[in-house]
Amino acid sequence: MHHPEISTNANLVDEDRTEGPTLGEIGLQHFVPYLMNRIMGAYNGSLRDDLARLGLTTPKMRTLAVLSVTDGLAIGRLAVYAIAEQSTLSRAVDALEGEGLVRRSPDPGDSRATRVFITEKGRTVFDRIWPTIRRAYEKMFAGIDAAERAAFTATLQKLLVNVRKEDF
Amino acid sequence: MHHPEISTNANLVDEDRTEGPTLGEIGLQHFVPYLMNRIMGAYNGSLRDDLARLGLTTPKMRTLAVLSVTDGLAIGRLAVYAIAEQSTLSRAVDALEGEGLVRRSPDPGDSRATRVFITEKGRTVFDRIWPTIRRAYEKMFAGIDAAERAAFTATLQKLLVNVRKEDF
Numbered sequence: 001m002h003h004p005e006i007s008t009n010a011n012l013v014d015e016d017r018t019e020g021p022t023l024g025e026i027g028l029q030h031f032v033p034y035l036m037n038r039i040m041g042a043y044n045g046s047l048r049d050d051l052a053r054l055g056l057t058t059p060k061m062r063t064l065a066v067l068s069v070t071d072g073l074a075i076g077r078l079a080v081y082a083i084a085e086q087s088t089l090s091r092a093v094d095a096l097e098g099e100g101l102v103r104r105s106p107d108p109g110d111s112r113a114t115r116v117f118i119t120e121k122g123r124t125v126f127d128r129i130w131p132t133i134r135r136a137y138e139k140m141f142a143g144i145d146a147a148e149r150a151a152f153t154a155t156l157q158k159l160l161v162n163v164r165k166e167d168f
Numbered sequence: 169m170h171h172p173e174i175s176t177n178a179n180l181v182d183e184d185r186t187e188g189p190t191l192g193e194i195g196l197q198h199f200v201p202y203l204m205n206r207i208m209g210a211y212n213g214s215l216r217d218d219l220a221r222l223g224l225t226t227p228k229m230r231t232l233a234v235l236s237v238t239d240g241l242a243i244g245r246l247a248v249y250a251i252a253e254q255s256t257l258s259r260a261v262d263a264l265e266g267e268g269l270v271r272r273s274p275d276p277g278d279s280r281a282t283r284v285f286i287t288e289k290g291r292t293v294f295d296r297i298w299p300t301i302r303r304a305y306e307k308m309f310a311g312i313d314a315a316e317r318a319a320f321t322a323t324l325q326k327l328l329v330n331v332r333k334e335d336f
Contacts, residue, residue, distance in 0.1 A: 020302050024237045028249065032317075033211060033305060035324040037251045040204050042331040069192045081196065083205045134188050137201060142330050148323055149200075155312065155320045156203040162310050163210040 039140070047136045054129055059084045059092035060101075064126040065133070067102060067118035074107065074115055080166055101125055207308070215304045222297055227252045227260035232294040233301070235270060235286035242275065242283055248334055269293055 028034050048058050056064075062082035067073065073081070079089040093116055096102040101122035107113035118126070141149055196202050212226065219229050230250035235241065241249070247257040261284055264270040269290035275281035286294070309317055 019299070020306065023233055023298060023301075028234065028237050029325065030321055031305075032308070032321060032324065033208070033301075034249075034251075035321070035328055036204055036208050037212070038248075039324065039327050039331055040201070040208055041251045042328075042333060043201060044205070046331070065191055066196065069196050080206075081202075083202075083209045130191060131187070133191075137199075138188065140200070140327050140331050144323065144326055151316075152320060152323045153198055153200060153203070155316055156200065156207065157197065158312055159207050159308050160203055160210075163207055163214070163308050165210060 043136060043140060047133065050132050050136070051129065054132065056125075056129060057092065059088050060096055061129060061133070063089065063092050063096060063116075064101065064118060064122055064129075067116060068123060068126045072105075072115045072117050074113055077168070078116055080168075096122065211304060211308060215301065218300050218304070219297065222300065224293075224297060225260065227256050228264055229297060229301070231257065231260050231264060231284075232269065232286060232290055232297075235284060236291060236294045240273075240283045240285050242281055245336070246284055248336075264290065 023031060044058065047061075051058065051061050059082060062084065063078065066078060066081040070081070075086060075090060075093065078093075079086045082089055082092075084092070093102060093104070097104060101119055103117050103119055104114045105117055107115050144152075191199060215229075216226050219226065224232075227250060230252065231246065234246060234249040238249070243254060243258060243261065246261075247254045250257055250260075252260070261270060261272070265272060269287055271285050271287055272282045273285055275283050312320075
């Protein structure tokens with residue numbers, strides 16, 4: 001396959017060729033999306049392996065994690081917080097419901113909508129996997145003091161506002 | 169499916185129940201892995217859609233991006249820098265080679281190994297997609313000054329050292 005649209009449609013991009021630095025000028029080790037993707041690839045992969053040994057997938061863990069702090073969410077918002085496609089999230093909720101770790105309940109304000117709640121059993125399971133997650137988190141921040149962590153977190157919150165599609 | 173190993177094997181985790189804060193105490197909006205996964209989910213998803221319109225997938229784009237700044241890599245290191253499974257990366261290299269955008273060449277120091285090089289045509293294609301990537305990058309950092317960006321990048325470099333499996 002060739003890319004005639006890339007090879008010939010130069011108008012689109014030539015106009016901003018000179019607007020900023022090249023990737024070579026920034027350098028891979030200073031290019032934030034590279035650093036963030038590589039960090040989260042390593043973190044998520046390592047945690048996925050640890051969770052598999054505990055019998056949980058990443059979408060199921062994230063569903064329990066989110067509901068443990070903000071319960072009774074609609075599926076759409078739960079998928080955003082769990083950073084999962086809605087279809088993936090629905091399958092995770094199905095599986096967790098079958099195991100008695102979450103339950104669906106009609107939304108009292110909207111008869112067509114359902115909300116998802118964590119059960120006591122679900123809280124117990126999450127409490128037992130949380131130390132594994134916290135260890136991965138603390139390994140990530142080893143040697144970084146509270147002030148640097150706070151400044152870093154504040155910048156992340158700004159980046160999220162810049163890139164997210166949702167208003168939450 | 170139930171999780172007897174979670175429900176019964178409490179010894180593993182009870183010992184460090186009290187070692188640190190709970191997720192509820194940290195708060196989802198201050199939990200760095202949540203913030204970073206959500207930021208990169210939005211960034212990667214938006215860029216993936218933009219690249220699809222230019223006829224490129226994320227692994228192919230990342231392969232060209234990496235080789236444009238550090239050419240002649242072995243597949244294994246290229247996969248790490250492109251943050252892709254080696255099988256995914258190999259398919260991307262196959263496709264790019266078929267399009268004349270990269271070429272494989274035997275490693276002069278190791279007859280069983282090959283290295284991957286970007287071609288002139290590959291550089292031309294990457295130069296044309298780079299403004300799209302740079303726009304996504306600049307959107308991410310809108311309103312964040314150079315000092316904050318530099319401090320943030322320095323912290324990211326430390327986090328990468330903390331979580332990566334490789335020594336590069």
